[in-house]
Amino acid sequence: METAINIATDVRSGKRTAESAVRESLDAIESGNEKLNALLGVFASAIEDAREIDRRIAAGEDVGVLAGVPIVMKDNMLVKGERCSAGSRILENYDAPYDATVTKRLRAAGAVLIGRANMDEFAMGSSTENSHYGPSRNPWDVSRVPGGSSGGSAVAVAAGFAPIALGSDTGGSIRQPAALCGIVGLKPTYGRVSRHGLMALSSSLDQIGPFTRTVEDAELVMSVMQGEDEMDATTAADGEGSKAERIEGAKGLRVGVPKEYFVDGMDENIKKSVLDAVAEFERAGAEIVPISLPTAEYALAAYYVIQPCEAASNLGRFDGIRFGYSSEGQTLLETYERSRGEGFGAETQRRIILGTFVSSAGYSDAFYKKASKVRTLIKRDFDEAFKRCDVIAAPTSPSLAWAIGEKFADPLSMYLSDIYTVSANLATIPAMSVPCGFVDGLPVGLQLMARPFDEASLYRAGKFYQSVTDHHLKTA
Amino acid sequence: MITNDQVSHIARLARLRIDPENVTKTAAELESILGYVAKLQELDTESVPELAHGDGLSNVFRADMANGIDQDARHRVIAAFPHREGDLLEVPAVFQDRTE
Numbered sequence: 001m002e003t004a005i006n007i008a009t010d011v012r013s014g015k016r017t018a019e020s021a022v023r024e025s026l027d028a029i030e031s032g033n034e035k036l037n038a039l040l041g042v043f044a045s046a047i048e049d050a051r052e053i054d055r056r057i058a059a060g061e062d063v064g065v066l067a068g069v070p071i072v073m074k075d076n077m078l079v080k081g082e083r084c085s086a087g088s089r090i091l092e093n094y095d096a097p098y099d100a101t102v103t104k105r106l107r108a109a110g111a112v113l114i115g116r117a118n119m120d121e122f123a124m125g126s127s128t129e130n131s132h133y134g135p136s137r138n139p140w141d142v143s144r145v146p147g148g149s150s151g152g153s154a155v156a157v158a159a160g161f162a163p164i165a166l167g168s169d170t171g172g173s174i175r176q177p178a179a180l181c182g183i184v185g186l187k188p189t190y191g192r193v194s195r196h197g198l199m200a201l202s203s204s205l206d207q208i209g210p211f212t213r214t215v216e217d218a219e220l221v222m223s224v225m226q227g228e229d230e231m232d233a234t235t236a237a238d239g240e241g242s243k244a245e246r247i248e249g250a251k252g253l254r255v256g257v258p259k260e261y262f263v264d265g266m267d268e269n270i271k272k273s274v275l276d277a278v279a280e281f282e283r284a285g286a287e288i289v290p291i292s293l294p295t296a297e298y299a300l301a302a303y304y305v306i307q308p309c310e311a312a313s314n315l316g317r318f319d320g321i322r323f324g325y326s327s328e329g330q331t332l333l334e335t336y337e338r339s340r341g342e343g344f345g346a347e348t349q350r351r352i353i354l355g356t357f358v359s360s361a362g363y364s365d366a367f368y369k370k371a372s373k374v375r376t377l378i379k380r381d382f383d384e385a386f387k388r389c390d391v392i393a394a395p396t397s398p399s400l401a402w403a404i405g406e407k408f409a410d411p412l413s414m415y416l417s418d419i420y421t422v423s424a425n426l427a428t429i430p431a432m433s434v435p436c437g438f439v440d441g442l443p444v445g446l447q448l449m450a451r452p453f454d455e456a457s458l459y460r461a462g463k464f465y466q467s468v469t470d471h472h473l474k475t476a
Numbered sequence: 477m478i479t480n481d482q483v484s485h486i487a488r489l490a491r492l493r494i495d496p497e498n499v500t501k502t503a504a505e506l507e508s509i510l511g512y513v514a515k516l517q518e519l520d521t522e523s524v525p526e527l528a529h530g531d532g533l534s535n536v537f538r539a540d541m542a543n544g545i546d547q548d549a550r551h552r553v554i555a556a557f558p559h560r561e562g563d564l565l566e567v568p569a570v571f572q573d574r575t576e
């Protein structure tokens with residue numbers, strides 16, 4: 001699969017058609033998806049949408065920087081008229097009534113949306129095993145998980161179904177599957193991309209971001225998606241901020257290495273891959289700065305209070321009355337309980353119970369309020385660290401892709417796989433996973449983090465790293 | 477210690493019907509997760525403010541004006557109602573048993 005930049009350049013210059021690019025994607029899906037279960041559906045209008053792009057180009061129109069680029073959406077983003085299930089039974093027959101802001105912006109830039117990707121139900125999970133529609137499979141070893149929750153999106157890019165797929169990241173749901181599948185995954189700064197039309201999971205943490213093979217492609221699609229949107233009051237006007245700086249290369253870049261992310265007992269091979277990546281920066285003239293993020297070890301605990309509380313609240317809208325699966329009981333209460341009990345899967349119910357418990361009378365101060373204060377401490381750690389460095393380098397995932405079923409029975413062990421990623425969501429900073437090697441034939445991800453709204457430093461560091469390594473060119 | 481009664485009570489508050497045979501398992505899982513998150517109590521947060529939006533945005537206002545909805549989206553929303561009468565959402569009776 002070519003990069004988005006190459007496809008768009010060729011389509012804009014008339015060297016190839018959007019239709020041919022989309023057909024290539026659809027053919028790859030046709031031959032590969034049965035094995036991988038990455039996509040839950042293909043959009044029937046894709047070919048016609050591509051032809052329309054070709055017609056407009058033939059008429060001399062500028063159709064945008066993503067001309068003819070096939071893009072896969074996560075199944076929690078609304079595309080008008082298309083099924084949108086969030087990986088859940090409760091929405092198995094739900095069709096989106098309008099377009100998400102990202103849907104509109106991608107189309108306005110000439111992209112062609114081709115299908116919807118599998119995910120953990122309502123984006124809760126780290127493996128896609130919580131999907132009502134069966135797990136996606138890792139293209140590097142189909143007996144293993146691709147990570148999650150945006151696992152289907154990651155597989156779609158890693159398997160060459162499309163050069164770009166969108167995911168949502170609440171605690172690592174873009175970066176962790178990107179790491180496990182050997183591709184680039186970016187969680188932008190909170191407030192960078194509008195969530196209007198994204199099914200809300202945890203509203204103080206959720207962000208939409210891209211999966212790509214190259215950092216250049218991630219930067220390109222971000223230039224289209226980002227920016228203020230009156231339909232999402234959390235979006236910041238500083239949406240164009242990253243265009244200000246255009247420094248290239250690693251010379252003079254200050255790379256922070258947090259000691260708390262490289263502890264005894266961690267996977268030695270992952271540690272080595274990540275430290276080798278840091279050494280590449282040093283060789284090219286970057287300054288390596290040892291840093292400390294002392295509150296980091298509390299991040300996961302804070303996350304598993306805040307996330308379930310907000311999820312339990314957001315999922316309150318699924319009541320069996322207004323939309324989605326409905327199971328009628330003798331009373332209204334029974335209709336609620338049956339619709340939700342039958343419509344939600346086990347993990348979603350677990351988080352609703354947990355979130356309801358920690359926000360119930362007498363517990364809310366001890367849990368949610370406490371965790372929100374710990375967020376401030378975590379953010380202060382990062383603020384302090386970023387006085388001495390421009391980017392922070394760390395592992396994305398504490399483990400390689402694991403066997404399907406391995407962690408499924410133990411919720412806490414599954415939660416621990418988010419240990420390196422949740423901090424960026426809690427501190428609202430941008431973070432990106434870039435492929436940095438292989439262990440036993442399975443990909444390892446380097447996580448880069450930066451100051452709020454400084455995606456530019458992530459692009460700079462990521463582009464440099466990909467220019468001196470070839471991990472991202474390998475395909476399963 | 478999380479009891480089965482607590483789990484049943486929370487499930488009722490959350491409007492979730494959980495199978496009786498899963499209550500004990502859910503209590504044990506909740507216990508294990510709460511045991512882990514209890515480490516938050518080790519931190520002194522006495523004078524620390526809570527964080528919601530990292531950029532410090534708060535009270536984002538807009539004019540209080542109805543913008544209407546485009547008719548196509550309206551029809552699609554209505555079409556997604558599980559039960560309806562014409563364009564109206566049909567809701568079960570709130571205060572009485574449905575015995576008809």
